[in-house]
Amino acid sequence: MPNIDIRSIAVCIQALEDAIRYYDFLSQSETTDNDDYEECKYMYELELSKLCETYKTEEEKGLAPIPLNKLLKNTKT
Numbered sequence: 001m002p003n004i005d006i007r008s009i010a011v012c013i014q015a016l017e018d019a020i021r022y023y024d025f026l027s028q029s030e031t032t033d034n035d036d037y038e039e040c041k042y043m044y045e046l047e048l049s050k051l052c053e054t055y056k057t058e059e060e061k062g063l064a065p066i067p068l069n070k071l072l073k074n075t076k077t
Contacts, residue, residue: 006058009051010071016048017073 020041027037055071058064 004054004058006055006064009055009058010064010066013048013051013055013071014073016044016051020044020048 023037023041023044026032027034027041052068052072055064055068059068
């Protein structure tokens with residue numbers, strides 16, 4: 001397995017979450033093509049889930065500085 005930079009993964013998780021929220025906001029406008037935003041959101045959500053799985057694996061090994069449930073902004077704790 002390649003060397004994993006867990007801090008970079010954490011930053012990517014947060015950035016993807018922000019991008020998804022941004023596209024949610026943009027898709028609410030009546031002057032936009034909602035399908036374009038939905039396609040981007042789907043792609044980002046898919047990659048986010050992959051990164052979360054990788055992060056969770058590293059968290060279980062005790063290598064993650066922040067618990068995943070605190071890292072994710074869209075989860076209720």
